[in-house]
Amino acid sequence: MLFNSIEFIIFLPIVFILYWVVTNRSLKIQNLLLVIASYFFYGWWDWRFLFLIAFSSFVDYFVGIRIAKTNDKTQRKLLLLTSIFVNIGFLGFFKYFNFFSENFAKAFTFLGLPITDPVLLNIILPVGISFYTFQTLSYTIDVYKRKLEATKDIIAFFAFVSFFPQLVAGPIERATNLLPQFYKKRTFEYDSIVDGMRQILWGLFKKMVIADNCAKYANDIFANCSSYSGSTLLLGAVFFAFQIYGDFSGYSDVAIGTARLFGMSLMRNFAFPYFSRDIAEFWRRWHISLSTWFRDYLYIPLGGSHGGTWMKIRNIFIIFIVSGFWHGANWTFIAWGALNAVYFLPLMLLNKNKSNMDTVAKGRFLPSLKDVFQIGLTFFITLIAWVFFRAESLYMAVHYIIGIFSVSLFSLPQVFPIDILCFIILFTLAEWLQREKQHTLQFDKVIFSKVARWGIYYSIIWVILSFGGDQQEFIYFQF
Amino acid sequence: MKKLINDILKFNGIFIIGNILLLVGTIVLEKNIISFNIPSDKTVLVIGTSQVASAINDDILTNTFNFSDNGSGYFYTYLKIRKILEHNPQIDTVVIGYSYLDIKKYRDEWVGKATMLKFKMPQHLFLFDFSDFYFLYISNPYEVLINIHRTTLQGIKHIIKYLLSSHSLDSWGGFDDSMEADKLQESKNRHIACKKIEKVEYSKYQEEYLLKIYSLVMAKNVNLILLNVPIHPMLKEEQKEYTKYYYLLAQQKLSKATIINHANMDIPEYGFFDLVHLNYEGAKLYSEYLKEHNFLSESHPSDYNSD
Incomplete structure (x- = not known):
């Protein structure tokens, strides 16, 4: 459902009234209403892909609980990897399979081992997959890092993953910010x-x-x-x-x-x-939820701005190129990311990126x-x-x-x-x-x-x- | 919650009432300011789609007034004929475009399709009566309601343009001499590439309003000519598919109208803008031909020959 469509103009007031008038006495029912409304909102585009969101939510919900229950480092790591594998696996399959298949074929052909008919999938990309995948991943990573307690409230968790206003195009919310809001009673503030x-x-x-x-x-x-x-x-x-x-x-x-x-x-x-x-300020102001996601879950674990000059350069290129690649499976997005890294580097190296x-x-x-x-x-x-x-x-x-x-x-x-x-x-x-x-x-x-x-x-x-x-x-x- | 609902109702109420007042005000202004009186020496009204707009040069055919416009199906053509006949008793002949394209099914989209409604409805709303509005409304209720709002702005623009251009009716049609670029080759390529076996289907909206035009013109005792302007020979085969119905309709339901069929007339390649439109040179050749043989001024027998 598009925000600028007649369907949404009808959908929104109905959900709003049900939310504040009919279900406002019970937090659980209010959250359940949000889950149903969100699934309806997404299913309006293509109901088949609801199973993907539901599956992803189930996996992360149970992985979160299991991570919280154990102190065994290896087991915790394995559980985290399961979540990453499932989420990135879906994303990779739907979004990047054809890109890699085509480019492997080109590379092998270039090396004298021609692949004339690479395997290509005729599938559509589920709307918003890059957004909700990152959002749900933030939950398991934060639980793993003990920044957040694993939730036992499955309805609140499903509402967090599928919350319709930001489900298909962000902002990519952090579990630490959004999930606790589903635990508290909301008050009507004019x-x-x-x-x-x-x-x-x-x-x-x-x-x-x-x-x-x-x-x-x-x-x-x-x-x-x-x-x-x-x-x-x-x-x-x-x-x-x-x-x-x-x-x-x-x-x-x-x-x-x-x-x-x-x-x-x-x-x-x-x-x-x-x-x-400057470009550093631009990246603090553009698509903030994605930039900070990459900063917290990729850039800082890679070492961030600590370490030697080459390390800094490497990290900057990685974060910008991955960010470009997140946008789409095309070399143009990778070039866009790399170009931004080139713009950013002088500021970083001259220590002027925070001026x-x-x-x-x-x-x-x-x-x-x-x-x-x-x-x-x-x-x-x-x-x-x-x-x-x-x-x-x-x-x-x-x-x-x-x-x-x-x-x-x-x-x-x-x-x-x-x-x-x-x-x-x-x-x-x-x-x-x-x-x-x-x-x-x-x-x-x-x-x-x-x-x-x-x-x-x-x-x-x-x-x-x-x-x-x-x-x-x-x-x-x-x- | 109560306060919010009150405010929303109040806000929407003012918005709706304000918009209705603005819309009605604009329509009243358009009706009163824009005059559809054309020069008294213009006794032949030529009207149709872009095909006719680009084919008949009314500077050459001095007694004609070409009031055709791009994308105007018979619905909008009817509205304009009604208005012109109402204000111009000197009109003795109405010539409307009547090619196989005019009766094809896809022309139904010219009534209810969002992109057409967006431009055409605001342009013509002040010419509507209730039945015209209802006809358009049932074709696409949502888009009609959404686009009503655009009428205010369009109306104001039309009034300003009309006053600044010494009362020209260009906003609603005229001879189109802008088809200069040569799109013929591109058009041919596309025709070959997109050629497919089409199901022969006819437009119900076009037929409905064609019959209304016929009744209107006959009621005013004005001659009606159905003019099939030249098209490129490449379309000859496709055209044939529609011929049977095309003539049957004219013979059975438009018996007092005269058909002039120039679809297959020899126009050199340089006279075409694309497969269905003549360019300025083509219009010149064709208009001079019409003038020479007095096709639009004297009575001629209907020509049902499609070959």
Whole structure:
């Protein structure tokens, strides 16, 4: 079920009313309702893959209990490996089997042992598998590390794995944050729920007005890149940058806002990343739940920033390449990850990766010239990396980038949708003004009267309904 | 909870009422500001889809007014004919596009398909009466309701464009001279690549509104010409499949209308934009041919020959 669909508009109020009016007297029944609603939400797309989530949940639930029961190191390790094997096994099978099969065949052919007909599976990728796999893995790892007690409440655990607002595209929650929330009785808080609704509204605006409209132009320019000028290709990359940001952060906003309607608090996933002054800051602000997941469960166990220079370089490359590969089974994602590692390395080696920890131009309206330059440069190098992310092959990505840096970069773009560009400018301005808040529509009641607030909501809804682009699936569903 | 429900009801109530007022206001403005009076020397109304829009140059055929538009099935064509006939008593002939493509099943999608509704309904809503709205509504209730909202913005845009362009009706149709790029080869390749054995099926919505057009035009004592404009010879075979029904319908239910069949007329390759559309050069050749033989001004016997 898509957030921007009529089905969800009907589904959400029904679950909301059942949750707060019918089942609010019993925590267990409330959790059970969330499990049923979440399975219904996921099954709306394809009910067959519900078995996969259920199986994964069962395995991790029992593995968690067994790990907690034993102090035997080998047994604990074996249990953890079972969980990793099952979860990564599913992910590997559905997402990476064909990639490895094809590339092994290519490698053997290159070595003079041709494999003409590699085994390829004709299967669809279960939506959200990369997200819920990582979420459930965080549980077993944390239980193994004794950071979290294993739960005996199977309904709470199933609700944690399948919680519908963030099931298919994150934020990838930590068991330490989300699971305990299922143990406590939730209270109905008007202000929090209304703020959740505001965040949903802004998320829908990002998705339907910014992302879906940019998608039309980005798709066209990337599909016909050889016939466009350098300036148009650059604009195409800008459209894609806003498409992917609007799409993914919009989804996260709707997910976080929806969770708040049920009294649940999810972690922040985006913190105005395009206002970052260097790439390290960008990665602290972009897809935070994934970056911190890799930091905690991969980077730190590898040694993190401790050890010698080569060790640091190795770890940075590993984390960025794995992060790229997590996005998809294609060399383009690996190149995107590697390029970000290249951007990150100088900061790391010069010990400057933590020089921009606070919000840019904090307490001021205008940034300094230095800020503007740094933001511009960071955005530009991010654009170049996005080309790899969006392109269908490495060849196409390189061809696209060469096309940008041609003489025609200084000509007028062949595509110039003024209305979309105006929306991008207004959107960026709104985000800039609210960059110190948790989300763009977080209002101070003292400053904004009810009439002003409602006026803003009406305007946004009106813009969404009047200018919303053709409905497109969320990009991150494919990951 | 009570406060939240109250606020939500209040918020939605204001939104719905406000939108209805805006919509009604826009429609009233469109109805009052946009005039469908065309020059008095234009006595022949030519109307249809992009095929007709690109084929008939009304600068050459000076007594005609080409009011065709891309993606306009007979439903929207009917609305425009009704409006034009209401305001222009000088019209003595209505020429509508009538090719085998117009009766194919896929044209049903031009009524209820989301992408078509999104553009076409807001463009024409002020021309609707209740039965037209109901007809469209039952074709796709959800999309009709969703897209009603777009009418306000579209309407305002149309009014501004109309006032700024010295009362031009371009927003609803006209001779399309923009088909310049040569897409013929690409179109041929696609036709060959996608060629499949098609089940011959006919559009029910197109037929329903074609008959309504016929009744409307006959009631006004105006001549009706069903014009089959030239298409590329590559489509000749495909066209044949539909011929039987195509003529049967005209003979049985549109007996007072005249059929002019130029589908197989010889137009040089350079005159085609793609397989179904003429380009500017093609339109020039064809319009001059029509003018020379007075096809649209004098009465001619119906031509049922499909070869």
